Amino acid sequence: MTVRRRKAVGGALALLTGAAAFLVVAMLGVILWDVVRGGAARVSWEFLTAAPQEGMTGGGIFPAIYGTAVMTLLMTVAVLPVGVATAIYLHEYAPPRSRLAGAVRVAVTNLAGVPSIVFGLFGLGFFIQFVGRGLDRALSEPGTLHYGQPALIWASLTLAVLTLPVVIVSTEEALRAVPRELRDASLALGATQSQTLARVVLPGALPGILTGAILAVARGAGEVAPILFTGVAYFLPDLPGSPFSQFMHLGYHVYVLATQSPDVEATRPLLYATVLVLLALTFALNLVAIAIRTRTRRRAAAGH
């Protein structure tokens, strides 16, 4: 091939890869544009604070927002300590080339790959049928079901298992960014390993841990498949009063409005507005997480 031809082919191929990248960005743009255009007009203070009315063709989505918020809060409380402790084990305590640490890593990678609907089955089979029914047998009056049915707590715990890898991976990255010298200095001054951890390593890793928590919340708030059989409800007149009540959820509300509405045209503006709220929520969380992480990475790179 002549040099000119080689250059021409190269230019064309580079352009093609650029076109692929552009296509992906453009799809994101089109989705955003469509959702904002369709939903912005309907989003109002009233929409955010009122309950659905007239068979889901009017009113707002407050119960869904409330349900999503409470569910993700419970989920975070459950997943954060376990995820952070696991990352601490993997990065701080496990001896190099530890078999156990290897097994934990393999398990976490696999956990991240399990389809979300399988988590839903797990929540139903383990939390509701096994744990819940077990509690009922022990605590409730015979013949009544109090714990062994879909509920906020079971959905939250199911999502906590699903988001565990997110927290572990982010926390471990944060721990890795804390310079080895800081640990050595602390240990050399006579601090024990746990003291070093609590007062030197964890404060340094805090932004990264926060990133993990935010990413887990964003992921948990948007997942619908795992909660389908573990606690979400189509419509509830009241807000959930206890962790053992069912709840409404933004993502599930989108699904219901999009697929089960008796009057598609009447629900369309509501559907778009609900999608806009859900998307704005997950986007805001993701943006914050990305911003913190970029800053931490830059600082870590500068520190080494």
Added chain:
Amino acid sequence: MAESASVPAIAPLRRGEDRPLPSIRRRQLREAAIRGVITLIALTGIAAVVLIFVFVAREALPLLTDPEVRGEASFGKLFLPQVLRPNRPPGFMWQPVSGVPKYSMIPLFVGTLKVTAVSMLVSVPVGIAAALFASEFAPPRLREVLKPVIELLAGIPSVVLGFFALMVMATWLQSAFGFSFRLNAVVAGLGLALTVIPVIFTVSEDALQAVPRAYREASLALGATRWETAFRVVLPAAAPGVLAGVVLGFGRSIGETMIVLMASGNAAITSWSLGDSVRTLPATIAAEMGEVVFGGAHYSVLFFIGVELFLFTFVLNALAAGFVKRLVRRMSGGKA
């Protein structure tokens, strides 16, 4: 990091100030206890994977043990052709709610395969090309924007992508290709591609970035152009990592639920036409679990589908991990 360094690392005395330091022995005990607790918590990850398999399989177990369930849904009935109507050749049918329920897995396998094929056909070239662009051709500043943007795409909840496929893409594609069914394998597959592309992009880009600079410099020094270096040196060197991305993307597209549930039409037909409505394995679980009798054959079969999905993704994950290991070995060999 400067702030955390200036924090006094340890106070010379513990909170009780004038009490003497605890004995070394007690400190060691405390450390051992903390280490033990943290190690114990770290086992949660392993426990979770084991429990997921055990408890999903437990609900599917009646397929093996319960004679009544077995009569309705034996493995022969799940996988082999059945006589559906007299005087017709035997065939496959998924029809769990009918006088004689039929639980053939084959229409669901075919549906899943069709949707996955469409999504991979789009995601693999687009994802890898975009990763090549980001890693090899884009100016650094553009790359710093491109990566977070694709991360944002990955952060969109799948129910929103399902909504988009259902409300917008389905209409576009029908007017473009004239499908007789508005919701079909192509719509669901392209909707899926929106979640699979970020997976392939991210893993491939990491692999391309892991290729040592020396490879590129050597290639350029020998007179190769940038594209020759990118396609003939960097991409082959990173191939195992790129393959890992493709495998993970494949696993994602088999297991994704909400997009296909909303955009595939959900008709369990055994046909190879991409324009027909399809029903996939995960969508079947999601659509039918709400209406089953607990402990019945239908219930057990749905959990059995869950076991299949778990095993599929387990194998794919192991495969991807193997590829990544090979990449790491190759790259560390390259540096030495």
